[in-house]
Amino acid sequence: MAAGVSQALCETVLDRHQKRLRKVKRVTIDMDPTDDATHGQQELAFFNGHYSNWCYLPMLSFVSFNTESEQYLVSAVLRPGVASAREGAIGILSRLIAAVRDRFSHARIRVRLDGGFAGPEMFDYLESEEVEYLVAMAQNSVLKRRSGRAMGHARRLSRESGQSQAVFGETRYAAHSWKKNKRRLIYKAEVVRLEDRDPRDNCRFVVTNLPYAPRNVYKIYRQRGDSENRIKEAKNSLYMDRTSCSRFWANQLRVLMSAAAFVLLQEIRLKLKRTSLAGAQVETIPPCVNMG
Numbered sequence: 001m002a003a004g005v006s007q008a009l010c011e012t013v014l015d016r017h018q019k020r021l022r023k024v025k026r027v028t029i030d031m032d033p034t035d036d037a038t039h040g041q042q043e044l045a046f047f048n049g050h051y052s053n054w055c056y057l058p059m060l061s062f063v064s065f066n067t068e069s070e071q072y073l074v075s076a077v078l079r080p081g082v083a084s085a086r087e088g089a090i091g092i093l094s095r096l097i098a099a100v101r102d103r104f105s106h107a108r109i110r111v112r113l114d115g116g117f118a119g120p121e122m123f124d125y126l127e128s129e130e131v132e133y134l135v136a137m138a139q140n141s142v143l144k145r146r147s148g149r150a151m152g153h154a155r156r157l158s159r160e161s162g163q164s165q166a167v168f169g170e171t172r173y174a175a176h177s178w179k180k181n182k183r184r185l186i187y188k189a190e191v192v193r194l195e196d197r198d199p200r201d202n203c204r205f206v207v208t209n210l211p212y213a214p215r216n217v218y219k220i221y222r223q224r225g226d227s228e229n230r231i232k233e234a235k236n237s238l239y240m241d242r243t244s245c246s247r248f249w250a251n252q253l254r255v256l257m258s259a260a261a262f263v264l265l266q267e268i269r270l271k272l273k274r275t276s277l278a279g280a281q282v283e284t285i286p287p288c289v290n291m292g
Contacts, residue, residue, distance in 0.1 A: 085116025
């Protein structure tokens with residue numbers, strides 16, 4: 001039953017936007033795991049050291065169209081509490097990319113992922129699908145050395161201005177586990193200055209096949225951060241984190257019901273996009289609203 005609901009959710013969202021939009025040049029897919037804390041004897045709930053609690057780790061996927069900022073929830077897959085960020089990700093992406101191509105055959109597909117997804121299997125998969133991709137990568141000794149000159153430049157600029165400063169650059173990089181040629185990696189070497197705090201180095205890395213200037217690539221990557229706000233909204237307002245059933249599949253169904261409610265909320269906001277309620281949340285939508 002849960003699999004059927006999951007498929008119906010994805011198809012409903014994509015069909016809705018296929019009818020809404022006359023021409024789609026690009027569909028962007030964002031994926032993020034999150035934690036649902038558990039309390040009791042829930043099946044496949046485990047202690048996760050990163051989150052410091054017993055939990056499930058659902059994977060949520062979003063799509064956005066052209067230059068629109070709204071990211072529409074399209075998939076919510078419950079996973080065990082010790083699942084890695086990558087676990088099941090390629091399977092979810094393959095189904096979602098196929099569904100997008102069925103409806104938007106002429107659109108380019110762009111995938112944005114955080115550093116937990118970085119790995120040779122993911123890069124090979126994204127390239128085999130011939131999609132645009134931006135995938136964050138954790139810092140290591142090689143990348144720290146490659147970005148060292150830019151980091152020094154950022155520190156000098158920050159000292160002179162007394163403000164946060166960032167310098168962007170790029171390199172070609174391949175980890176030992178990668179079997180292909182080096183890939184393009186852009187970096188942001190930044191010094192962050194906050195009031196009453198010491199300056200802090202903040203170096204970020206993104207592997208990509210986009211041809212744009214490093215600063216523009218990083219700007220595109222940062223836009224994926226709004227999906228984290230959508231996840232918080234789904235959990236805090238629509239109780240997506242209430243996975244309190246003893247059986248795993250029952251909890252998956254609960255997650256999907258919350259996801260369906262969130263899809264409905266996004267539809268309401270879409271209907272009200274030219275009003276003061278365009279950004280309304282569950283708590284701020286009046287009891288009676290004329291949807292037109």
